[in-house]
Amino acid sequence: MAQREIGNESEFRIGTDDCMIVTMYNNLKKMYWWSRMKRDISEFVSKCLICQQVKVKHQVPSGLLQPIMVPEWKWDQITMEFVTGLPVTPRKKDAVWVVVDQLTKSAHFIPIGKDFSLDKLADLYISEIVRLHGVPLSTISDRDPRFTSRFWKRLQEALGTKLNFSTAFHLQTNGQLERALYGRKCRMPLYWTELRENQIYGVDLVKETEEKVKMIRDCLRAASDRQESYTDLIRKEIEFQVDDKVFLKVSPWRKVLRFSRKGKLSPRFIGPYEITERVGPVAH
Secondary structure, eight states: OHHHHHHHHHHHHHOGGGOOHHHHHHHHTTTOOOTTHHHHHHHHHHTOHHHHHHOOOOSOOBSOOOOOOOOSSTTSEEEEEEEOOOOOOTTSOOEEEEEEETTTOOEEEEEEOTTOOHHHHHHHHIIIIIHHHOOOSEEEEOOOTTTSSHHHHHHHHHHTOEEEEOOTTOGGGGHHHHHHHHSOOOOOOOOOOOOGGGOOOHHHHHHHHHHHHHHHHHHHHHHHHHHHHHHHTTOBOOOOOTTOEEEEEOOHHHHHHHHSOOSTTSOSEEEEEEOOOOOSSSOO
């Protein structure tokens, strides 16, 4: 008990930024000594809540890259998101529903009102997406209340579509949609007319389409494998189980909102939190 009180007092004196084993040991050995002193200090620092929350992380990121499977055909897998906060148009539309094909990167930008009911959104989905491209096998979206509602889940279940939701504050899951919205440069319109001799019909059109889709699919798989191999070089594999306790890293902006403090003394992590369910290899 006395050793723990000494450790607490020393931690308060040296400050949370210097709460390290060597620093504490060098400060304490000037005034105290006991058997297995350095090991006790190491154990104390490893269990110190304040130290765990404010320490600088020098380790490589945890968790290997989990690439999204390349779909086999056009519009088999789509991503979708709502863009809100736009000026109201004469037709009372103030939002855009963006739907992007995972394979060809083609997109639909559907004007909507932010107060549209789920019934109206379902009608638009059937008329603008399903009617033109068929029923997708899976969708990727954020956790918008409209996408996570019981009505939307029942609709997709009836259509045979699997719903996949992105992790909060992890835009990479739906990166292609973000690029469709914010990552493209403005292009000048190009007016052109295709020559008659270059037009193809019937069996030739189907054959050429299949060849192009196969080429796109092979290129996407090669790019995905290359990205995975490069990313995993600077990451380490780690697994957490149910009932494990973990800290969550706080972004600088949310750190200021939560703790009302800026700079190095504000906590970098919050927690610990207990894992109650494992939903994927790196998602809990």
